[in-house]
Amino acid sequence: MGRVEGKVAIVTGGASGMGRADAQLLAAQGARVVVADLNEADGQAVAEGIGDAAVFMRLDVSDEQNWAAVVAQTVERFGQLDILVNNAGMIALGSVVDTDLDTWRRVNGVNSDGVFLGCKHAIPAMAASGGGSIVNMSSVAALHGQSFVAAYSASKGAVRALTKSVAMYCKEQKNGVRCNSIHPDGVKTPMVVKVATGQDSASQEQIDKLGEFTNMCEPEDVANLVLFLASEESRFINGAEMVIDNAATITPPVGIQ
Template sequence: MGRMDGKVSIVTGGAMGIGEAIVRFLAREGSNVVVSDINEAKGRAVAESTGKKALFVRHDVSDENQWIGIIEKTLSVFGRLDVLVNNAGIVQVSDVEQTTMADWRAVHAVHMDGTFLGCKHAIPAMRQTGGGSIVNMSSTAAIGGYPKVFAYSASKGAIRAMTKSIAVHCAQMRNHIRCNSVHPGTIETPLVRQFLEAVADDPTVPDHQKDPMRGTPEDVANMVLFLASDESRHVNGAEFLIDNTTTITEGIVPK
């Protein structure tokens, strides 16, 4: 018997990296999974490779109408929604002075708007069947000072705060919906490789940040699986670091 038997999940950004690992872990444990992504080829491939338990839907998380559509599609195909993992993300490598308004808005549209809209429209669907679990993907960038990804850090900090507000709201409404945030450090994904390549020759970035102790997408998927399952039924409004001490390591700012 799987840990997610009988449940239905939506995973945004499910076509690669951490999202793909989450899709595979949830499906392996018995959940039907809706794979949300703008990358159709990779998203369909992930869904098909998990068998009949996954369905791909092309989905821009910054578009409210598409959120309404994917929720409706999930309910029409599977009849319920138990888990939402807001994982879709992008990164712009620039500090506060270099960040353009276009960069700022693009990052916030995916992270802040996408997470807000997902939670807003998932809550009524989950309430229909007695509750559920929302897992919001934040980052250690929401906790430490990461100057080279200014907009990314700001948006992940907003997700951290948003998660707590949603958790308290749901607790007050007694709707049995939980909301928690996950904060990965450096994980071996295409997004992280993009950042490391961009700062490889930057003298202001410490060497230990250019070659950090890296986790894997599966390390994050294990935590998400726990939060999605009934094993975490009394865990609400919490944040979970997956960073192998990087947020408490001395020497982050060079002398």
């Protein structure tokens, strides 16, 4: 008997990195999983690798019509929705003065709007299924100052605050839906590699600052926490912010100016 046996999950950003690890682990523990992503080729490959328990659906998390369609198709196909992992995200390097308004809107459009729309459209379907668990991917960037990712930090701060608002709403509604946020430090995924190698058009100075973060975990370490929050084992955990950073946020800075 798996830890999420019989449950139905949507994992956004499921084509890569942490989302892929989340989808694989949830399926291995008995869930049927919708791998939802913009990246059709890699998303299809993840779903096919999982097998009959998974299906790929194309989703741009910043698009409300996409969300309505994916939630409806999930319920149509699997009969219910129990778990939503709002994991899809993007990063853009830039301090507050280096960040142009278009970049700010693009990052917040995916990271913040995407999580809002996911919660908004999943909650009614989860409530109709008797309850559920929403896991929102934030970051340690929401908890302490990271000068080189202003838009990203703000978007993840919005995810942190929205999570608590959603948790309170669902508690008041007595709909059985819980909502928690996860705050990783560096995780070994393509996002970090792309940024570290400069493929995200970052300046060398920005890349050097990112390279100072060596406290990195594997996507599977985060997936274990996602699984716990998605399962009934965490049924009394609601509105919490779960930091997974090997004490990075409580460690005094070491001479970084």
